Amino acid sequence: MGILPSLLVIYLFVQQQQTPTTIMILSAALILFSMLIGFTLLRKSSDQMRILAKKTAIPEVGGILQPLDVRVEGELDDIATNFNTVVERLNEANRDIQRRRMQLQETTSDLYESYEHLEKENRLRNQLCRYVGTDLVEKLMLSQDSQLLKNERKVVTIMFADIRSFTALSEHMEPEEVVAMLNEFFSIMTDILFKYNGMLDKFVGDQIMAVFGHISDEISGARSAVRAGVAMQKATARLMRKRAKKNQPLFEIGIGINTGSAILASVGSDNRKDYTVIGDTVNTAARLESHAKGREIVIGERTCSHLPQKLPRSARQELKMRNRSEPLACYTLIADGNKKIKVVKPDKLVKGQLKDG
Numbered sequence: 001m002g003i004l005p006s007l008l009v010i011y012l013f014v015q016q017q018q019t020p021t022t023i024m025i026l027s028a029a030l031i032l033f034s035m036l037i038g039f040t041l042l043r044k045s046s047d048q049m050r051i052l053a054k055k056t057a058i059p060e061v062g063g064i065l066q067p068l069d070v071r072v073e074g075e076l077d078d079i080a081t082n083f084n085t086v087v088e089r090l091n092e093a094n095r096d097i098q099r100r101r102m103q104l105q106e107t108t109s110d111l112y113e114s115y116e117h118l119e120k121e122n123r124l125r126n127q128l129c130r131y132v133g134t135d136l137v138e139k140l141m142l143s144q145d146s147q148l149l150k151n152e153r154k155v156v157t158i159m160f161a162d163i164r165s166f167t168a169l170s171e172h173m174e175p176e177e178v179v180a181m182l183n184e185f186f187s188i189m190t191d192i193l194f195k196y197n198g199m200l201d202k203f204v205g206d207q208i209m210a211v212f213g214h215i216s217d218e219i220s221g222a223r224s225a226v227r228a229g230v231a232m233q234k235a236t237a238r239l240m241r242k243r244a245k246k247n248q249p250l251f252e253i254g255i256g257i258n259t260g261s262a263i264l265a266s267v268g269s270d271n272r273k274d275y276t277v278i279g280d281t282v283n284t285a286a287r288l289e290s291h292a293k294g295r296e297i298v299i300g301e302r303t304c305s306h307l308p309q310k311l312p313r314s315a316r317q318e319l320k321m322r323n324r325s326e327p328l329a330c331y332t333l334i335a336d337g338n339k340k341i342k343v344v345k346p347d348k349l350v351k352g353q354l355k356d357g
Helices: 003-015 020-055 075-129 134-142 166-170 175-195 218-245 280-291
Strands: 152-163 199-204 207-212 253-268 273-278 296-300 317-319 328-335 341-344 349-353
Touching (some): 152 280, 199 273, 207 218, 218 296, 253 280, 280 328
Antiparallel strands (some): 152 207, 152 253, 253 273, 296 328, 317 328, 328 341
């Protein structure tokens, strides 16, 4: 806008068609007009740039970029178009980030629930391992039973095993020796109980209480209990031979086994509960155990009825119990020195032997 008026003035001056004064006035007017037009165009361009700058300002944290809706000319229109393209892509990326964040939150929640489930499962597994063998615990966990330790009434087989004359024996031993002896004995007996799918109910001093048939039927529970009792007597005999070589005190155990209806339930206080068995069947098993001498297994009649090999009728005994009008029928097995199990008549041994099966 400044070059054209200047060229025009130079042309008129060269041609000398106008007087110098007229040329100067004309050139001044043209230059002034050109400057005014140029300023107007610059002001318009500056306004468009100011509007574009305001529209493209970065919003606050969390704000959403909006496409530009302005009318600009020339290169500014290209800038606005490119800006709208960038905004669209940024918004699309932001939406993708939001979706991924939601997925991450859901995944985190699922992982937390899985962790809680695993923790609960581990606590339950550790709790069950106190009562039953590891193999049986895994079967229970895979059963997907939500109430593995539910309260119920069921026909089960109860076993009591006790060291004979333990009080007199322990009086001549140091406390550390008594504890070591019990720990060794309990470890061996517990392994046998778990092997035959028994549930360890509790240790009471030198006595062991166990339950069979709690996750199986009545017949399997009775047979497993007797097999476990035979194995415990044989294991005790092996343990005594080992202790004899070390000149350590020796002992024998008596075992009582009874089958009948009982209540399996979690019993205790709010801060401490035990899963145990309650009922007359338990009391009867305890009385049979108290009647058993060293190396003997006294078995209730109902338990014997489920054995694969029937015991001779002549070996049936009837024990009179306090607070009972009817005598308690039972059979007695004994582990002799040859590691065999024999059936005992009320007064003498029967020649036939009971097979381990």
